[in-house]
Amino acid sequence: MSSVTSYVNIAAYKFITLDNLEEMRPQYQALCNDLGLRGTILLTPEGINMFLSGTRENIDRYLDWVRTDARLADLEWKESLSTEQSHKRMLVKIKKEIITMRMPLIKPELGRAPSVDARTLKRWLDQGHDDEGVPVVMMETRNAFEVDVGTFNNTLDYRIDKFTEFPEVAARHKDELAGKTVVTFCTGGIRCEKAAIHMKDIGYDRVFQLDGGILKYFEEVGGDHYTGDCFVFDYRTALNPKLEPTETVQCFACRAVVTPRQQLSPAYVVGASCPHCAPEPAAKASTGERVASA
Template sequence: MSHAANHVNIAAYKFVTLENLEEMRAQYQAQCLELGLKGTVLLTPEGINMFVSGPRESIDRYLDWVRSDARLADLEWKESLSAEQSHKRMLVKIKKEIITMRMPLIKPELGRAPAVDAKTLKRWLDQGHDDDGVPVVMMETRNAFEVDVGTFENTLDYRIEKFSEFPDVVARHKNELEGKTVVTFCTGGIRCEKAAIHMKNIGYERVYQLDGGILKYFEEVGGDHYKGDCFVFDYRTALNPKLEPTETVQCFACRAVVTPRQQLAPEYVVGVSCPHCSGKESVAPAEPGENVAAG
């Protein structure tokens, strides 16, 4: 059996005001069906978020089609390769927000949060401060179970269970971070961009988002200053700094991350239970979060 990595997985998002969502949904469903793609596309009033998988030719045709929409002409994406399509079906959904924060929708035309690219961030972390000599603090915007798979060294991790908790947390800790340069980060850029815009709105003076998130950082500079792997919301579960799938899996029943060591435990039964949920009453299969891998 061939294990050639002949499928391309693209993760992309853009904050942009979209108004014709029902029309767009029908168009995206038809286009993805025609090209045989699988994955998830979220359409919202504040923008688009997608993780789509298929053969190279189909992905290239799809991206050309997406970028033919003037609002998305500058859409950027991240790629990884796999031996099979990384999702089992194709879903095009309309949501209220790209990622649920329950705060005012982002209006990119009103201004964006500053971003720092991977190479610049590595330099800052190497030297211990930004280019103005201000200490740099890394801030997690991901959920606690994602952080446990891997994160940057010496990171502020407020152990949030869902992103909608983030605004209250950063408001409470604002005074502690005065005089620091705060860099928010996440898997692929969505949550940290939204987080940084919100933080700027409530008065954080020096806040940046990591452009492209952890996955772009891995792609451009590798694993320096990062410990562990990066959780992703598809069948691969986690990627290492070389962007290769790891042996970590996610429990079908409770969605907890199960490490290779935990997979050796008798409580780990594929598709049934894991050490996190074994013995708990009536654990129903959880639905994956609305995050797609660009998150």
């Protein structure tokens, strides 16, 4: 048996009214410090969002404690494993929103848009339509640089740079998607949950959110109908459909995603530059591979 320590990485969120954030913050910070957990917890008036890494025992102890709060008793989460902790420090922050959309009338706590689970979505994609025979269209809600690491096949990608751009984009393309079943998705479910509610509010006839996002899809059905990896906001940068870290990295200088092939370029200097931000001569000497930007 391997003696390498395996760390459990969890991603979880819940939209629920939280009105005692200043009281909660030191409690969460102290417990996570005591358990040696690392990651980020966002506490907001609309709910909680967390990405944490620790040993199996201490992650379980943390989750048991969180669920003693009646508001979070049914909290669900997604897991992956790594040989290192996926974050380098522990932060508990108070924010205005779990994910910034600047649409205050969207309150997932009051009612979600319809959702589709991973196994059902795979079946729809296998057959090319939903259970009522309506063509299925996948719609990205993530930022363009995340999409470039990997996405579902034949997905609608409107190349947004931040989530606050999504409402306008969704409204602009509504008529094009009449008569289609649209499935919104993101990394773990937060963005697509808000996105689907907004789309329903502005008149989309058939819109679903992928329950649990890409990570839950990988966990339950693997990488069918998906090409590439999934960008994650921690040191691992990207996970493959087996939820294993890949060789993809982020440039320290410009934060662009750098693929293994791009890392062979003279323009890639660890901690200093990459083919996306290097001075012109070095960039021209790159391998020629570029992340799609159009």
